[in-house]
Amino acid sequence: MIILDTGIVTIALPAIRDELGFTPSGLPWAMDAYMLALGGLVLAGGRAADLAGRRTALAVGVAVFTLASVACALAPAPWALVAGRAVQGAGAALAAPAALAVITDLFPAGPDRARAMGLFGGIGGVAGPTGVLLGGALSASSWRLIFLINLPIGAVLLVALLRMVPARGPRATGGADVAGAFAVTAGLSLLVYGTTQGAAHGWSGSRPLAALGVAALLIAVFVLRQFTAHAPLLPRALFASPRILLISAVFVLLGAALYGTFVTNALHLQNDRGLRPLVAAAVMVPLDLALLAGSRTGGRLIGKLGPVNVLVGGLAVQAAGLAWLAAALAPDGGLAVSFLLPGVVACTGLGTAIVGAFVVFTGLADGDTAGAISGLTVTTNQIGGAIGIAVTSTIIASAGAGTAGGGTAEALWTTAGLALAGALIAFPLRLRRR
Known part of the structure; x- marks a missing residue:
């Protein structure tokens, strides 16, 4: 739900802009306010999960997130929506690391935890683009429904987690x-x-x-x-770990390429090709399925090739697919050749890379640092996503939508470069592992 709420706004951006009166430079903040609050506060959320108990932090975070979603649905002006999105991000910052840390509580280190983390990473990777589809379906009636849908989901989650997740005491003492x-x-x-x-x-x-x-x-x-x-938000030992610094940089680039690409695709389908939100979302379904297939493939390959090799290979495939998409893109070109085929290649590589990255990152956690590592995982991914959205949206607005080889293609070339940079940075992790 937390990651889906980033993607669910993507297709609705033009409708939100028109109804609330966002400026071109202000529109990205409808997404970035959420992602920055989530990315910036999630380290404190991870610490809070260790101090207050992970189930308690998870429940409070889901409650805040759900109530803020209702406030977003009722927003009368741009400032109100941005403020509501920031509070949403604060609730997500408390819930996200607690959810991931609960997995480390339930599954001891070994094959079971690796499979659980692979599933968790795969679902997280699919949630963003799935939100695009759901956002298209809901915004066909009103963009406000994309936030109201969180009310019943949040209520069900609160009941379920209080009944199904065992209560455990704090894992740390002190303050934040x-x-x-x-x-x-x-x-x-x-x-x-x-x-x-x-x-x-x-x-x-x-x-x-x-x-x-x-x-x-x-x-x-x-x-x-x-x-x-x-009581630092991150254990001091983390700053001395080259592996953690490298994989953090990879996660920033991975998030920037992921969210930047999907925002670019959504704006291209609606602004350049003139598709309605629901039709644009339906066109992106094959990309969602390719991402899911890539995550499942990555989970199977990890046992054979190792998570670092899967991460590097997935990023390389993603970069190649995005370069193909940028070169072939044309507003009047056929969807299959100029959009879907290269997009499927890019998303397959992306899904594979996401699973590899999550397994590498969370494999560095132990019982005492699981909350901090979980928070750092979400921080780097969300901050990268916020930067990717801001940069690609600005490139498209500055160059002008609808120009073949113009803003949209430039934005896709940028995301291809980000994915390639991630593969190059991740490669030393493979050497260190060897």
Whole structure:
């Protein structure tokens, strides 16, 4: 539900823009406010899950997320929707690491946990594009339904988890680094804002440079806090692990390519080809199925090739498919040749890479650091996604939609480069494993 609520807004973006009056540069914040709050606060959420108990954190997070969804559905203006999305992200930041940490509680290290993590990663990878389809179906009537649907889902989840997930005590003592959580959230928000401004207006202006400078300062403050705070959000030992630093960078690029691609595809089908939301969502169904097939294939290949090899290979296939899609894309071209075939190749590689990345990342967790590792997993993926959405949306708006080989193709070339960079960064993990 948490990841789906990122993708579910994608198809509805044009309708939200028209009804609430979003500007082109403000529209990405309908998605980014959620992703930045989730990515910036999820480290504090992971710590809270260890302090309060993982089932308790999961229940509170789902409740906040559900109530904020109702507020989004009732939003009368852009600011109200952005604020509601930020509160949604805060609830998700509490629930997401708790959900992943519960798996480490239920399954001891070994084959069972690897299979559970593979399933969890595969479902997470499929949830984003599935949200695109669901968003198209619901926004055909009203975009507000894409948020109201979370009310019955959240209610059922609360009842189910309280009955089915065993209650366990806290796994840690002490407090949480509130100042560090504020610094990283504000820093990452300014990072996305500065990136958007630079892509839209050029990098010579004072606004993007000032935003990026303050963002770098706040992120540096966050890192410093992790070495000086009494209860840091991330265990200090994590900063000394080259594997964790490398896979974190890979997750940022993976998230940027994932969400940037699906936003680009959704805008292309509606703006360039003139398809209605429901039709555009239906056209993307084969891409969803390819992502699911790739995740299932990746789960089977991990036992034979190892998760790092699966991750590198999946990213390479994704980059090749996105490059093909960018080269073949044309507003008046046939959907099968210029969109579906290359899109299926890219999504198959993406699904494979997602499973490999989750298994590599969560394989570094133990009982004491599972919450922190889980939070770092979601942080890197969501921050990468927010950057990918901001950059690709800005490229499309700046170059102009509907121009063959223009904004849409440039955005896809960008996501292909992100996927390729992820494969190159992940390759040293393979060497270290060997």
